[in-house]
Amino acid sequence: MGNDLRNKADNFRDKTVMISLQSVSKSFPRSQETLPVLNHISLDIYQGEILAVLGPSGCGKTTLLRQIAGFDKQDSGSVRMDGQEVVKPEVKRMMIFQDFNQLFPWKTVLQNVLFPLQVNRIGESDAANREIALQYLQLVELSGFEDSYPHQLSGGMKQKAAMARALALQPKVLLMDEPFGSLDALTRLSLQDLLLKIWQETGVTIALVTHDIQEAINLSDRIAVMGRRGVAGFKEIIPNLLDRPRVVGGGGYSEIYAQVYSLMDFRNENE
Ligand SMILES: Nc1ncnc2c1ncn2[C@@H]1O[C@H](COP(=O)(O)OP(=O)(O)O)[C@@H](O)[C@H]1O
Numbered sequence: 001m002g003n004d005l006r007n008k009a010d011n012f013r014d015k016t017v018m019i020s021l022q023s024v025s026k027s028f029p030r031s032q033e034t035l036p037v038l039n040h041i042s043l044d045i046y047q048g049e050i051l052a053v054l055g056p057s058g059c060g061k062t063t064l065l066r067q068i069a070g071f072d073k074q075d076s077g078s079v080r081m082d083g084q085e086v087v088k089p090e091v092k093r094m095m096i097f098q099d100f101n102q103l104f105p106w107k108t109v110l111q112n113v114l115f116p117l118q119v120n121r122i123g124e125s126d127a128a129n130r131e132i133a134l135q136y137l138q139l140v141e142l143s144g145f146e147d148s149y150p151h152q153l154s155g156g157m158k159q160k161a162a163m164a165r166a167l168a169l170q171p172k173v174l175l176m177d178e179p180f181g182s183l184d185a186l187t188r189l190s191l192q193d194l195l196l197k198i199w200q201e202t203g204v205t206i207a208l209v210t211h212d213i214q215e216a217i218n219l220s221d222r223i224a225v226m227g228r229r230g231v232a233g234f235k236e237i238i239p240n241l242l243d244r245p246r247v248v249g250g251g252g253y254s255e256i257y258a259q260v261y262s263l264m265d266f267r268n269e270n271e
């Protein structure tokens with residue numbers, strides 16, 4: 001097993017770097033002082049991988065994803081995609097949020113997926129955009145709900161619609177901020193399965209933020225563990241080499257769980 005692990009870990013070195021963070025730092029003003037959140041974070045995200053970013057509440061996971069998305073500018077360091085500095089949000093990096101209310105409430109599911117396709121002129125005609133939208137609604141298993149409004153959907157279905165809307169733009173990278181964090185446990189597992197299916201079918205690169213160790217293990221190729229807010233760098237970036245599909249209690253599962261658990265810092269974020 002030891003040798004095998006090393007060989008597989010070596011494979012990552014041959015992979016193409018899609019996004020590269022070099023020593024990214026970010027602080028926020030708080031009353032009279034500044035609050036350091038990201039402290040010299042360096043990370044390569046490889047083409048086609050699922051990277052899980054795991055850390056306790058308040059450690060800076062969302063802040064990190066926002067820098068990668070281009071929503072927010074780091075104080076120092078750089079974020080690059082395909083060698084170019086990230087300075088603004090772009091269609092090639094789509095972000096999905098934890099919040100169930102990220103859809104337009106006055107638009108149907110189909111209209112929600114169609115809207116960014118039209119704005120970005122992805123298809124050559126309205127009919128072409130409609131085809132693309134329907135195709136991605138099928139991918140996320142929402143066929144039959146095209147004409148429903150967001151308030152008529154369950155939380156899980158809203159997250160599926162958000163995924164369809166993002167994926168329809170054919171981003172190279174999907175940035176997911178605890179997308180299943182507010183779902184019940186069974187729905188969460190089923191959406192994890194769906195995400196893996198989508199990943200296999202589209203080959204999209206995924207960076208997924210979570211505070212759920214099992215979700216990180218179930219989904220990822222690597223797990224980047226953050227320390228508490230302001231701690232320098234990642235605590236560790238662990239290759240996750242378990243065979244897929246991964247089942248709790250399957251070979252190697254408890255070992256990697258214990259490894260990740262031992263790195264998690266559960267102390268109160270406000271101390
Ligand atoms: N725009 C902001 N202004 C001020 N403080 C912020 C801002 N965004 C995040 N923070 C602070 O940064 C810390 C990390 O936040 P966040 O990235 O949301 O953590 P996580 O997603 O890991 O729970 C928190 O203490 C939060 O209050």
Ligand SMILES: [Mg+2]
Nearest residue numbers: 061062063177
């Ligand atoms: Mg967050």
